[in-house]
Amino acid sequence: MRREEINVAVIRVGGTNCDLETKRAFEDSNMKAEIVHFNQLCREKDLLDYDILVIPGGFSHGDYVRAGAIWAKRLMARLGKKIRQFVDEDRPILGICNGFQVLVEAGLLPQFEGISSFPEAALGTNIPTGYNCRWVYLKLEDHSHCAFTRKTASKRVLKIPVAHAEGRFILAREKKRKQLEKLMENHQIVLRYCHSNGETANDEYPSNPNGSLYDIAGISNPTGTTFGLMPHPERAYFGWQLPDWTRNDGPPTFGDGRFIFESVAEYLTKKF
Amino acid sequence: MLYEARVEVGLKPGHSDPEGETTAHSLKELTYPIKEVKVSKTYTITLKADSHNAATIIIEEICKRMLANPTKDSVNFKVAEVK
Numbered sequence: 001m002r003r004e005e006i007n008v009a010v011i012r013v014g015g016t017n018c019d020l021e022t023k024r025a026f027e028d029s030n031m032k033a034e035i036v037h038f039n040q041l042c043r044e045k046d047l048l049d050y051d052i053l054v055i056p057g058g059f060s061h062g063d064y065v066r067a068g069a070i071w072a073k074r075l076m077a078r079l080g081k082k083i084r085q086f087v088d089e090d091r092p093i094l095g096i097c098n099g100f101q102v103l104v105e106a107g108l109l110p111q112f113e114g115i116s117s118f119p120e121a122a123l124g125t126n127i128p129t130g131y132n133c134r135w136v137y138l139k140l141e142d143h144s145h146c147a148f149t150r151k152t153a154s155k156r157v158l159k160i161p162v163a164h165a166e167g168r169f170i171l172a173r174e175k176k177r178k179q180l181e182k183l184m185e186n187h188q189i190v191l192r193y194c195h196s197n198g199e200t201a202n203d204e205y206p207s208n209p210n211g212s213l214y215d216i217a218g219i220s221n222p223t224g225t226t227f228g229l230m231p232h233p234e235r236a237y238f239g240w241q242l243p244d245w246t247r248n249d250g251p252p253t254f255g256d257g258r259f260i261f262e263s264v265a266e267y268l269t270k271k272f
Numbered sequence: 273m274l275y276e277a278r279v280e281v282g283l284k285p286g287h288s289d290p291e292g293e294t295t296a297h298s299l300k301e302l303t304y305p306i307k308e309v310k311v312s313k314t315y316t317i318t319l320k321a322d323s324h325n326a327a328t329i330i331i332e333e334i335c336k337r338m339l340a341n342p343t344k345d346s347v348n349f350k351v352a353e354v355k
Contacts (some may be wrong), residue, residue, distance in 0.1 A: 065338060065339060066341060069338060069341070070338075073337060073338050105341065118336065118337075118342055119341045119342065119343055120343065121343055122341045122343040122344045124287070124288070124344060125290050125291055126290065127288060127290045128290065128294075129290040129291055129293075129294045170287070170343060170344060171343065172342070172343045172344070173284065173286045173287060211288070211290075
């Protein structure tokens, strides 16, 4: 498959608000991206006509019940069969911020024993409480297994912003130790919050902006094709999106977020 | 028959409740003798069912599928017939 042939579905519902910049990032990486309303995908369009499924950031369905919960249940009720096929065929699925919350609520992440009917993890209220919008440092952990981070990174620490109130990755209290070990064994922990020098944040605010377990910022399923992360790579795609370029000699061409989009393009061009 | 369910979704014991802690801190600042605040969400659901038992089964399923995340949430509910 050539890069120009890759079809990306950036799906949206009421409350989604990061679809346009996500589409632009994929397009700049020479892929064909389309914003598709969820209802279109349920009626006249076919999910299986696309090579990548992206659930972008926002506040789907007003974040009612729990962030991502309503869209997750609708997604699996209306498109569950096709989503399962999408996953079985190793086609990549990306969930950014609210999209990550949707993937977790839908049982598509972490997938300890395949796709689960009920959530196996949660993205809880931030500690400290409140909406946190800031640039954070991210350490690439087990990244070579994941379709979205497999490309050889020019650096091990990425600078990408977060913007959320419910991003604290948690596991069930009684299973926490075992499940965390399983995530490590399966190489599912892809991104962790860290200090600017690359040392893990060790739950220290603001390097870890939400109190996430083990400083987890992004995980994949065991095969590495479904990936969710709280930070917004589409907001760090171009150099001019960086917060500090006016203090330097001008913006660099690209930001660290581009790595995610380039990686998945490389995955698809090599695999299919 | 018509039934009304009151469903309360809160956090399981041992899970951090940052919203409750922040509220407690603020109430203490207002000099109230607060020991602890726990936040929960209540849904009042009206539904049709053939019996009390059938209504209870539906509500149980709704809680599992949508209203609670078993990773962190605990659920309590009461179902009563609407007369």
